Amino acid sequence: MVDVLDLGHVRLHVADEGPRDAPAVIFANSLGTDFRLWDAILPHLPPGLRIVRADKRGHGLSQTTGPISIDDLADDVAGIIAALELDRPVYVGLSIGGLIGQSLALRHGDAIGGLVLSNTAAKIGESTIWTDRIAAIEAGGIGVIAEPTMERWFSPAFRATPDCGAWKLMLERQDQAGYLACCRAIAEADFRERLAGVQGPVLCIGGSLDGSTPPEAMRDLTDRISGARLEIIEGVGHLPCVEAPALYADLLAGHLRDIGHI
Numbered sequence: 486m487v488d489v490l491d492l493g494h495v496r497l498h499v500a501d502e503g504p505r506d507a508p509a510v511i512f513a514n515s516l517g518t519d520f521r522l523w524d525a526i527l528p529h530l531p532p533g534l535r536i537v538r539a540d541k542r543g544h545g546l547s548q549t550t551g552p553i554s555i556d557d558l559a560d561d562v563a564g565i566i567a568a569l570e571l572d573r574p575v576y577v578g579l580s581i582g583g584l585i586g587q588s589l590a591l592r593h594g595d596a597i598g599g600l601v602l603s604n605t606a607a608k609i610g611e612s613t614i615w616t617d618r619i620a621a622i623e624a625g626g627i628g629v630i631a632e633p634t635m636e637r638w639f640s641p642a643f644r645a646t647p648d649c650g651a652w653k654l655m656l657e658r659q660d661q662a663g664y665l666a667c668c669r670a671i672a673e674a675d676f677r678e679r680l681a682g683v684q685g686p687v688l689c690i691g692g693s694l695d696g697s698t699p700p701e702a703m704r705d706l707t708d709r710i711s712g713a714r715l716e717i718i719e720g721v722g723h724l725p726c727v728e729a730p731a732l733y734a735d736l737l738a739g740h741l742r743d744i745g746h747i
Contacts, residue, residue, distance in 0.1 A: 486500070486501045486502065488501075489546070489547075490539075490565060490568055490569075492561065492564040492565070492568065494550075495542055495547070495548050495550055495561060496547065496548040497539050497540060497541075497542070497547045497548070497561060497565065498519075498520070498539065498540040498545050498546035498547045499537065499538070499539045499540075499565060499569075500520060500536075500537070500538045500539075501535070501536075501537050501569055502535070502536045502537075503533070503534050503535035503536050504533065504535060505535065506535075507533050507534055507535040508533075508534055508535065508574075508575075508741070508746050508747050509534070509535040509536075509537060509571045509572065509573075509574035509575070510530075510534055510535070510536055510537070510574055510575045510576075510577060510737075510741070510746075511537040511538075511539070511562065511565065511566065511571065511574045511575070511576050511577070512536070512537070512538045512539075512577045512578075512582075513539065513541060513562065513576070513577070513578040513579070513581075513582030513585050513586065514538075514540070514541070514544065514545075514579060514582055515579045515580035515581060515582060515604070515723070515724065516580055516581045516664065516667050516668070516671070517544075517634065517655070517656045517659050517664060518544070518652070518655060518656070518724075519540050519544055519545030519546070519655065520538035520539060520540050520545060521545075521655075522579070522724065522726060522727065523538055523726060525726065525727060525730035526726050526730040526731075526733050526734040526737070529730055529731045529733075529734030529735070529738075530734050530737065530738060531738050531741070531747055533747075534747070535571070535574075537565065537569060537571065537574065539561075539562070539565055541558050541561065541581070541582075541585070541667070542557075542558065542561065542663060542666070542667075543660050543662060543663015543664065543666050543667060544659065544660070544663055544664075544667075547663075549660050549662050549663040549666070550666075551666070552666060552669065553666050553667070553669075553670050554670050554673060554674075555581075555584045555585055555587075555588050555670050555671070555673075555674040556588050556592065557670075558581075558585045558588070558667075558670065559585050559586075559588035559589040559592055559593065560592075560593075562576065562585060562589050562593075563589065563592075563593040563596050566593075566596050566597070567596075572598075573595075573596065573597055573598030574597060574598060575597065575598055575599035575600070575601065575740075575741060575744075575746050576589060576590075576597045576599070576600055576601065577601040577603065577737065578601070578602060578603065578605065579603040579604050579605065579724070579726065580603075580604050580605055580609070580697065580698065580723065581605075581609075581667055581670070581671055582603070582605070583602040583603055583604065583605025583606075583698075584605060584609065584670075584671065584674050584676070586600055586601075586602050586605075587602065587605075587607070587676045587679075587680065587683065588674075588676070590683045590687075591676075591679060591682050591683060594683075594684075598744070598746060599686070599687075599740070599741070599744045599746055600683070600687045600688075601687070601688045601689075601690065601737060601740060602687060602688070602689045602690075602706065602713075603689070603690040603691070603725070603726070604690065604691055604692060604695055604697070604698050604703070604723050604724070604725065605698055605702075605703075605706065606698045606702040606703070606705065606706050607675070607676045607677040607680055607705060607706050607709055608674065608675045608676065608677055609671050609674070609697070609698060609702075610671070610672075610697075612672045612673075614672075615668050615669070615671060615672035616672065618630060618668060619665055619668050619669065622661065622664070622665060622668075623665070626661070627656065627657060627659055627661050627664060628657050630656075631653050631656055631657050632653075634653075634656055635649060635652070635653055635656075636696060637695075637696030637697045637722065637723055638652065638696070638697070638722050638723045638724050639652070639721075639722045639723070639724065639727075639728065640692075640694045640720055640721055640722050640728060641694075642720070643721075643722070643727075643728050652724075652727070677709065680706070680709035680710050681709065681710075681711070683710050683711075684711060684712060685710060685711055685712020685713050685714075686712050686713070686714065686740075686743065686744055687707075687710050687712060687713040687714070688713075688714055688716065688736065688737075688740040689703055689706060689707045689710075689713055689714065689715045689716070690703075690715075690716050690717075690718065690725065690733065690736060691703035691715065691716070691717045691718070691725075692717070692718050692721040692722050692723060692724075692725045692728070693717050693718065693719045693720060693721065694720060694721060694722045695721075695722050695723045696722060696723060697723045698723065700717050703715055703717065716736050718732055718733065718736075
């Protein structure tokens with residue numbers, strides 16, 4: 486089922502697939518992408534899961550609202566879990582989705598049964614990086630960041646394929662107001678002194694060629710969470726679920742088994 490879920494304060498585009506009583510996994514996509522980010526891994530996941538994917542505010546077909554914080558976006562995820570009556574799903578978040586996951590674990594930890602933090606950090610970049618990006622987009626439109634973003638997102642090998650063009654087009658078609666609102670939310674988010682409150686087991690996944698949240702940022706994040714484990718996928722960038730879907734799905738499935746979710 487793909488539908489628009491009305492949480493009262495925001496309408497979110499959600500795909501809810503699989504048996505209603507199956508173990509659930511809920512996915513949150515990165516900045517500038519929609520929930521199609523996860524399409525390539527779905528055929529590689531174990532059968533019998535309930536898979537929920539949602540476009541965060543201002544992305545895909547979800548509603549764009551005013552100023553937002555990472556905590557607001559985490560509250561949205563908690564709202565989805567409650568509205569769909571998911572039984573402690575495992576949450577998988579990539580990039581800003583990983584920031585959302587950190588907030589979710591700290592503020593709604595009882596609502597989830599596991600956590601995967603992918604290609605993210607306790608703090609993603611210095612605030613000046615985001616203010617500079619916001620200024621560039623406000624001056625020239627979102628297209629001005631498309632090429633450098635592809636360089637951060639993907640390995641050179643993937644950028645040489647025709648598939649990269651579709652992801653660039655997805656970014657260029659992104660709602661500008663929604664993108665900028667999330668940029669501001671990322672700039673303000675800093676979980677470095679709070680992650681001791683997140684309890685493992687947590688799986689962290691990174692890419693060896695990630696230009697946005699490089700392996701050292703992933704190692705720092707992992708070290709701050711008791712019981713967390715880090716897996717770095719070699720030869721891929723910021724979106725390993727796109728570049729190495731089978732391997733990514735295998736790591737996720739292994740984690741689901743390790744924590745007894747399947």
